[in-house]
Amino acid sequence: MPELERDVLADAFFDFRIKVPHEITVPGTGAVKRTVRRRRTATMGALVAVIFAVVFGAGLVLEGRDRVPGVQETAPPALTSEQLDLMGVQALAKLGYTPDDSRPGLLFGGMRAANSSYTFGTADEPFPAGGYSVSAVCVGAGGIDVSWEDRGQVKRLEVRCGDDPKGGGELRLVSPGTIRVWLDVDAAAVGRAGAAVMVTDPRTVTAVNALGTPVHQVSGGSGSFNRSGAGRMDVDQSGSKPGHYTLVVVCAGAGTVKATITIGDATATNSVPCRNVPLSPVSITLPSTRMGLPLAVSLEPDESASGSAGYAYAVTFRAAP
């Protein structure tokens, strides 16, 4: 009597549905925001702890093998959800980003399932037409296989967890659209690895190519500005040396970027126009007279550049004679 049984259940749930919502305590979005803010602040500190734990753990395994030769190796236990999330953040850091400065075209997280897929861009906000580069990195155990479709042909990158980021993947959108990426995670990596995938948009590729590799480069980066209007800020705490630091910036697309280099209390700023062709690098030089000052670079897009520009920058250094 399935219908009769269904009615019994519907009645049972009717009481639950009516009364329970009045008993639920809603902590509120203020509590959510405080929690997320606190976790973001703590993430980088925790990341250092995870890296230490991985290195220390590897040492223990090697020591054990030396002491007990011939013992069969067993798979490490699966990580907790929080540990997997941190592995994803760690992989993202290998691509030069943190969760806070993440941008369109970046995907990161713990490897919880053997197969998954992700679509970059939406029908409302498609990725622009042009040539894209794909790179990926994995942290932890095992390996992943990243694949995507390029004009009807499936292409892939095989990434071993623990290796340096693997680049060189390419695809071309002949018209604005979405990009779907599939992740196939091997058994050793499921529950034990984090990964990050970056699909670099054509404007960023153009800017990177126009910048090239300046001589005496000490740091640099590239990416695209999203529609939120957020810029990019990189701080090098390793300390300046006496000499001249030069920030070189190229921007491809539309709008203008305000580029600033700061060493200690000294600051120099210039506007960088974002164009399609030809692209011309803009340089800003700032002298440093003291040792050990923090060096910061910030790129702030104007409204036109937000969501419509890709950039590349490099910092070069020449020692004082």
Add this chain to the structure above:
Amino acid sequence: MPHDFDELYAAHFTSVATQMYAYCGSRQDAQDLTQEAFCRALARWREISRYDDPVAWVRRVAWNLATTNFRRSRIAAAFRRKQVEIHAPPPSPDRVALLTALKTLPAQQRQAVVLHYLADQPLADIAESMEVPLGTVKSWLNRARAALALELDQTDTALGADHA
């Protein structure tokens, strides 16, 4: 058009927490799981706000948390430390019977039942969200209905005997 986090939270926290309550049998745990799922959503809101149905993502994260050891984690403990004790009326015998009967179901059958009877999800949507064929969902629900009807009937009989 990206969704607004505050609006989504206000509109759906209670319903997701109610579903989690039916699933895990504890109102306090249900609130913690739901709050944690919304925290994770806000951390990736730029991406999740563009989904057609961000609540489905939140609900799924809450289910995943419920089946992992989240309830024993230090995050859950921190939530509990911050909570103000709410004096709610004791659950009715009918609710205790329902929660007890639900606990006898395998986890996936219980999830399908909750999604169907509390989240009002069509079978096809349940199949999609649980990543199983439609026929599997139908089979789970049939088995769950039979088992729950039997459990509730036995509880009624026992209650009747107690009251007699």
